[in-house]
Amino acid sequence: MLRDSWLIFRRDFSLSMRNPAWIMIGIMQPVLYLVLFGPLMERVVANTPGFPPGSSWAILTPALVIQLALFGSSFAGFGLLAEFRSGVVERLRVTPASRVALLLGKVLNNALQTMMQAILIIVLAFLVFDLDAPFGGILLSLLIVGLTSVALASASYALALTIKNEQAFPALLNAVLLPLLLLSGILLPITTGLAPDWLYTISRINPFTHIVDAERASFRGDVTMDALFTGCVVLLVLTVLTVFWGARTFRKENA
Amino acid sequence: MIRARGLARRFTARGRTVDAVKGVDIDVAEGELVGFLGPNGAGKTTTLRMLTTLLRPTAGEATIGGCDLRKDPLGVRKRIGYVAQGGGTHPECRVGEEIELQGRLYGLSKAGALRRGAELTEQLDLAGLDHRLTKTLSGGQRRRLDIALGLIHEPKLVFFDEPTTGLDPQSRANLWEHIRRLRAEQGVTLFLTTHYLDEADSLCDRILVIDNGEIVAEGTPDSLKASVSGDGVVIGVAEDSAPAAAEIAGRLDGAHEVTVTEDLVRFRVPRGDTAMPELLRALDAAGIPMRSMQVQRPTLDDVFLTLTGRTLRDAETAPAGEVAHVA
Numbered sequence: 106m107l108r109d110s111w112l113i114f115r116r117d118f119s120l121s122m123r124n125p126a127w128i129m130i131g132i133m134q135p136v137l138y139l140v141l142f143g144p145l146m147e148r149v150v151a152n153t154p155g156f157p158p159g160s161s162w163a164i165l166t167p168a169l170v171i172q173l174a175l176f177g178s179s180f181a182g183f184g185l186l187a188e189f190r191s192g193v194v195e196r197l198r199v200t201p202a203s204r205v206a207l208l209l210g211k212v213l214n215n216a217l218q219t220m221m222q223a224i225l226i227i228v229l230a231f232l233v234f235d236l237d238a239p240f241g242g243i244l245l246s247l248l249i250v251g252l253t254s255v256a257l258a259s260a261s262y263a264l265a266l267t268i269k270n271e272q273a274f275p276a277l278l279n280a281v282l283l284p285l286l287l288l289s290g291i292l293l294p295i296t297t298g299l300a301p302d303w304l305y306t307i308s309r310i311n312p313f314t315h316i317v318d319a320e321r322a323s324f325r326g327d328v329t330m331d332a333l334f335t336g337c338v339v340l341l342v343l344t345v346l347t348v349f350w351g352a353r354t355f356r357k358e359n360a
Numbered sequence: 361m362i363r364a365r366g367l368a369r370r371f372t373a374r375g376r377t378v379d380a381v382k383g384v385d386i387d388v389a390e391g392e393l394v395g396f397l398g399p400n401g402a403g404k405t406t407t408l409r410m411l412t413t414l415l416r417p418t419a420g421e422a423t424i425g426g427c428d429l430r431k432d433p434l435g436v437r438k439r440i441g442y443v444a445q446g447g448g449t450h451p452e453c454r455v456g457e458e459i460e461l462q463g464r465l466y467g468l469s470k471a472g473a474l475r476r477g478a479e480l481t482e483q484l485d486l487a488g489l490d491h492r493l494t495k496t497l498s499g500g501q502r503r504r505l506d507i508a509l510g511l512i513h514e515p516k517l518v519f520f521d522e523p524t525t526g527l528d529p530q531s532r533a534n535l536w537e538h539i540r541r542l543r544a545e546q547g548v549t550l551f552l553t554t555h556y557l558d559e560a561d562s563l564c565d566r567i568l569v570i571d572n573g574e575i576v577a578e579g580t581p582d583s584l585k586a587s588v589s590g591d592g593v594v595i596g597v598a599e600d601s602a603p604a605a606a607e608i609a610g611r612l613d614g615a616h617e618v619t620v621t622e623d624l625v626r627f628r629v630p631r632g633d634t635a636m637p638e639l640l641r642a643l644d645a646a647g648i649p650m651r652s653m654q655v656q657r658p659t660l661d662d663v664f665l666t667l668t669g670r671t672l673r674d675a676e677t678a679p680a681g682e683v684a685h686v687a
């Protein structure tokens with residue numbers, strides 16, 4: 106299974122690297138947020154009570170990185186639908202390769218692509234803006250981004266193979282992603298000090314709120330905080346569930 | 361090599377159910393080249409996808425290469441090659457990459473995959489294309505690459521789904537040659553589907569005819585044709601003596617379906633070749649000179665017509681650009 110995963114990963118990776126422009130297109134949005142929205146946050150954070158600790162850049166950058174994982178990996182299923190249509194999926198499924206490996210290889214490539222984009226954004230925030238974060242925290246945050254990407258890409262593949270419709274799939278994703286994004290406090294953290302009670306309560310049900318919280322905590326280098334643990338537990342559970350769902354979908358129609 | 365009993369598949373989509381395959385029995389012996397002939401939508405691909413572990417049958421069982429389809433799908437996958445109807449190459453991948461990946465997924469080492477790949481590209485006239493993106497290949501080249509991928513692990517049993525659909529006549533003839541050689545030189549057992557009569561006729565030892573998810577006939581091309589009632593005969597006479605000639609032809613042993621159109625008389629007899637001299641003598645005796653004659657051996661299209669009441673051409677719902685070739 107590891108060998109098969111590696112083979113599939115290598116193939117997808119070299120396909121991704123054949124078009125490195127996509128990496129750049131993928132980070133355009135977060136970069137624009139950093140440049141055109143980030144400076145606005147500096148005063149707001151300094152003068153408004155209720156924000157989590159840390160500078161405005163340490164609040165915004167980790168959230169943008171999670172947003173990147175959220176959007177980049179959720180559309181992974183779209184590429185799978187194209188492969189499905191060209192018969193590649195059936196061709197691979199008729200080989201003795203492990204079904205789980207066919208999923209894992211792809212998912213690992215998605216995670217690596219997202220992590221590479223995340224590094225570019227963090228480096229930019231360091232060099233151009235006032236981001237200050239401990240090295241260990243950054244490493245941990247990259248791990249969180251990678252796992253988030255694994256979870257989302259697995260779910261995306263499972264969903265794509267289930268509905269198998271190139272029109273319905275992106276429409277459905279957009280309908281799900283926007284509320285998930287808003288409710289996870291990416292641009293403005295949803296804290297007790299800023300949000301009305303009902304909004305705060307709803308946001309706590311959203312797993313991505315906890316993941317964003319954990320990402321912010323690791324940017325602060327705050328490994329003892331509760332938020333980091335809740336976030337990591339939520340993330341691990343989410344990853345296990347979605348990979349299981351993805352693997353089941355890849356195995357489903359088999360004899 | 362293949363033994364299937366009561367294999368069936370029902371699709372349910374949006375509350376509508378389609379019985380794509382309604383319980384087929386299939387037996388293929390080692391070394392045979394068997395054709396699965398039927399119009400589009402007959403259930404050929406669905407049957408093949410069940411036999412190759414890609415689709416779970418709703419009923420029935422099968423043993424492929426000695427492995428039980430339901431209990432040991434992995435064993436089946438290791439023993440078979442499958443070339444899907446639409447192929448399975450990634451348009452952005454290079455030919456060499458696809459071949460290496462395929463070989464390694466079947467457990468070959470990198471060197472082994474490359475060696476076997478070189479062998480196959482040589483055999484299938486694909487040499488020198490290693491660095492080409494598959495989307496830049498011609499239709500015939502891409503089809504041969506699909507075949508190379510299906511043969512990478514030297515399977516003893518290979519499934520081809522419509523190997524020549526969409527190819528120009530020259531590429532078709534070329535591909536037939538490759539398929540024949542595969543069997544002759546390597547003793548591979550082949551099971552192929554087709555909706556081309558000439559393909560089934562000239563390539564296959566044995567044909568299973570499928571229509572509407574059911575196997576309606578089975579046999580060698582010749583025995584299937586023999587099951588149709590006899591040869592078609594057309595003779596030309598002067599228009600005013602045509603009715604008399606038709607009556608004489610109708611008295612031949614076993615003659616039937618006698619029709620007259622202007623100066624042509626058509627009928628069927630069990631053996632056209634032996635009936636002709638007799639007819640000639642009888643017409644001579646009646647003073648009717650014969651101007652032309654034609655004896656036509658039954659075609660598989662006649663078989664299909666006899667079995668289903670439709671010609672294969674009528675049954676076609678072929679997408680634009682696909683032309684049914686009729687023998």
Ligand SMILES: Nc1ncnc2c1ncn2[C@@H]1O[C@H](COP(=O)(O)OP(=O)(O)O)[C@@H](O)[C@H]1O
Pocket residue numbers: 371372373378379380398399400401402403404405406407
């Ligand atoms: N995945 C599917 N879902 C629903 N119906 C299907 C599916 N695959 C095939 N069918 C239906 O099953 C029938 C047989 O199709 P198929 O096996 O592809 O025919 P053939 O290969 O002989 O042209 C057709 O009516 C087709 O519409």
Ligand SMILES: [Mg+2]
Pocket residue numbers: 401404405406445521522
């Ligand atoms: Mg078909």
